Amino acid sequence: MKYKLKLFSYSTLYGVFMSALIVFTLVYVSKTTYRRGLENLAAEGIVKLELHTTYLRGVLEKYESLPELLANDKRLINYLVNPGGRERIKALNRYLETVNSISDASDTYLMDKEGLTIAASNWNEEHPFVGRNFSYRPYFKEAMKGQLGRYFALGTTSSRRGYYFAYPVRHEGEILGALVIKIGIDSVEQAWGHKNQSFLVTDPDGVIFFTTNHNWRFHTLFPLAEETRNRIVASRRYPNATLEPISIVDEQLTPHGRIVKIFFADSQKVNTYLLQSEYMEHAGWNVQILSETNKVERLVIAMVMMLSFFFLLGGLLHLLIWQRKQRLLEIKKFEEQSRKVLEDANERLETRVSERTAELTQTNLLLRQEIDERRKTEIALKNTRSELVHAAKLAALGQMSAGINHELNQPLAAIRSYTDNCKLFLNKERIDEAKWNLDHIAELTDRMARIGVQLKLFSRKSSGQITTVPLHGVIDGALEILKPALRKAEVIISVTIIPESLEVKANNVLLQQVLVNLIGNALQSVDGMNEKKIMVSAQRRKERIMVAVEDTGSGIDSEHLPHIFEPFYTTKKSGQGLGLGLTITERIIKDMNGCIEISKIAGGARFEFFLEEAESNG
Numbered sequence: 001m002k003y004k005l006k007l008f009s010y011s012t013l014y015g016v017f018m019s020a021l022i023v024f025t026l027v028y029v030s031k032t033t034y035r036r037g038l039e040n041l042a043a044e045g046i047v048k049l050e051l052h053t054t055y056l057r058g059v060l061e062k063y064e065s066l067p068e069l070l071a072n073d074k075r076l077i078n079y080l081v082n083p084g085g086r087e088r089i090k091a092l093n094r095y096l097e098t099v100n101s102i103s104d105a106s107d108t109y110l111m112d113k114e115g116l117t118i119a120a121s122n123w124n125e126e127h128p129f130v131g132r133n134f135s136y137r138p139y140f141k142e143a144m145k146g147q148l149g150r151y152f153a154l155g156t157t158s159s160r161r162g163y164y165f166a167y168p169v170r171h172e173g174e175i176l177g178a179l180v181i182k183i184g185i186d187s188v189e190q191a192w193g194h195k196n197q198s199f200l201v202t203d204p205d206g207v208i209f210f211t212t213n214h215n216w217r218f219h220t221l222f223p224l225a226e227e228t229r230n231r232i233v234a235s236r237r238y239p240n241a242t243l244e245p246i247s248i249v250d251e252q253l254t255p256h257g258r259i260v261k262i263f264f265a266d267s268q269k270v271n272t273y274l275l276q277s278e279y280m281e282h283a284g285w286n287v288q289i290l291s292e293t294n295k296v297e298r299l300v301i302a303m304v305m306m307l308s309f310f311f312l313l314g315g316l317l318h319l320l321i322w323q324r325k326q327r328l329l330e331i332k333k334f335e336e337q338s339r340k341v342l343e344d345a346n347e348r349l350e351t352r353v354s355e356r357t358a359e360l361t362q363t364n365l366l367l368r369q370e371i372d373e374r375r376k377t378e379i380a381l382k383n384t385r386s387e388l389v390h391a392a393k394l395a396a397l398g399q400m401s402a403g404i405n406h407e408l409n410q411p412l413a414a415i416r417s418y419t420d421n422c423k424l425f426l427n428k429e430r431i432d433e434a435k436w437n438l439d440h441i442a443e444l445t446d447r448m449a450r451i452g453v454q455l456k457l458f459s460r461k462s463s464g465q466i467t468t469v470p471l472h473g474v475i476d477g478a479l480e481i482l483k484p485a486l487r488k489a490e491v492i493i494s495v496t497i498i499p500e501s502l503e504v505k506a507n508n509v510l511l512q513q514v515l516v517n518l519i520g521n522a523l524q525s526v527d528g529m530n531e532k533k534i535m536v537s538a539q540r541r542k543e544r545i546m547v548a549v550e551d552t553g554s555g556i557d558s559e560h561l562p563h564i565f566e567p568f569y570t571t572k573k574s575g576q577g578l579g580l581g582l583t584i585t586e587r588i589i590k591d592m593n594g595c596i597e598i599s600k601i602a603g604g605a606r607f608e609f610f611l612e613e614a615e616s617n618g
Helices: 002-064 066-071 074-081 086-103 138-144 186-190 226-234 294-399 401-427 431-459 471-481 483-489 508-525 581-591
Strands: 107-112 117-120 149-154 161-171 174-183 197-202 208-211 248-254 257-264 269-280 285-292 467-470 492-498 503-506 533-541 544-551 595-600 605-611
Touching (some): 002 161, 002 294, 066 174, 074 086, 074 107, 074 174, 086 107, 086 117, 138 149, 138 174, 269 294, 467 508, 471 503, 471 533, 483 508, 508 533, 508 544, 508 605, 581 595, 581 605
Antiparallel strands (some): 107 174, 161 174, 197 285, 248 257, 467 503
16 A cells, blocks of 8 residues: 555656646747747848848939939020020920930929929820929928938829939029929839738838838828828828828837737738838838738747647557556466466367368369369360351351452453453554553552452451551451442441541451451441441540441341340341351450440441550550
8 A cells, every 4th residue: 555655656746747847848849939930030021121122222223313414404404594485395395204204204394493393294194293383392492402302202293102303403503493303113012012921111200101011001100299290291291191000009029120919900800920120221211021920820839739749649658558568467367367268279179170171171172173174164165256256257258259259350350351462562562552551460460469468367367465456457457358348239438537546455357357247237237228328437435445337227126136246146137147246246345355335326227336545545
């Protein structure tokens, strides 16, 4: 009892210590991960902030020297010294329009020392600056002091944002007016959008005039003093702007920037951002970037969850090991008791196994004998099937023998006639006519050779090997064999292969046998019909190649369709067939991993068989 209490006390202390260690580790890792994630986020923000700040400086510096250059133009100076009539103003407007177009500025205009716009590049637009007084603008006041005026504001005429450069026009030390250039920077804002970051630029008074979040435009990061607000309203810098601060509900200063929480009224959500800023000295702007910290927070959660999973896994492993030790102790207790029971059972089992083994040995011997008999029967069946296919070929050749004999007799008679003519021409030394007769004899010989080659290929036994077979060639071969019968019966036959280069996995000789059987059946079906047509087609269908043989014959009655592929079943007249052609055809196609079916059509019959497409066309 005392030992158990000590063990319980030790286990409790160990559990408390491990729990405290796990909590400490999780807190430490979460803080470290958050700090490093914030550092990476800040480094990324600094790079992008520097990039955009440099780009803004480049945009402003591009136009900074242009007002001073134009202010020294003699045409502007002469006009302010000696103002002229309408034609001079028109010429000056066109000149400023040309300058504005070349410099790609938003607007360019000339003001006299009273702030009245004398000429402007937008003189021909709906709301031109000509005749308007902008003396209240700070850029004009700076220019009249002899300095380069800079100012960002909304145009009172165009209501478009722009940055203004103004430079005094002097003559003999006297300031006669100011040349102003307005730059549009809306395109810069459109290119700065990013999913998890918001960029904004504030003027010296803290008003957001440039931002990737359009809802923040002309708001402020922090509340404005009443004096500052009145001054901005008086200068008409941002007409109709509320100048209200965005909803920052919390702020925390860190070494990497300020962590701010902003409330969005439209979604009723609070997002946390890392706020970083960089000051543009000449323009007086603050370029700022708000980077969402949810990526850092997700990283912290992921790390804590991963560590928690590992701790949980370790605890489970520890528990499993402890349970295993307990089970081993229990197992050891029952081993001795179970050993005797197992020995007795083993003896009884060995006796039964010996008896059962003798029975199985006898059964196995009988099964082997039966398997050998079945194998011999299958070999005999295969040989019989091969002989039957060959016999069917020879039978088909026998049926076509009369037509083939006619096909061979015609060229033989012609060869005899051309030979006699050639002798006469040679005797009369008419060499050209003799050569012409010899050429015809050669063509007829080739024709007879082709017929012989097709018959030889068709009649030989097939090895049954599956190869890549071009459909066009095998169909042409079958038609060449059946050519005499087709010609005698005056049948119109058409072949359509889409595409022409289709190839299938088959045996060339056996596939030709299938086509000869199907076309031969179609030939017998159209016998005696007014319209004698046989259509052979091939195309891809459902990742296989479909070959169809269709005729305009008498067709097959519905009662015969279920039995059409059965052996010795025929619808032909006595003496026209044994009823094995379609049975052999079906068996050949199955051996080539295909299938055949008959489609019922109006007027005639249509057989379709499907084969695998060769890989070269897959």
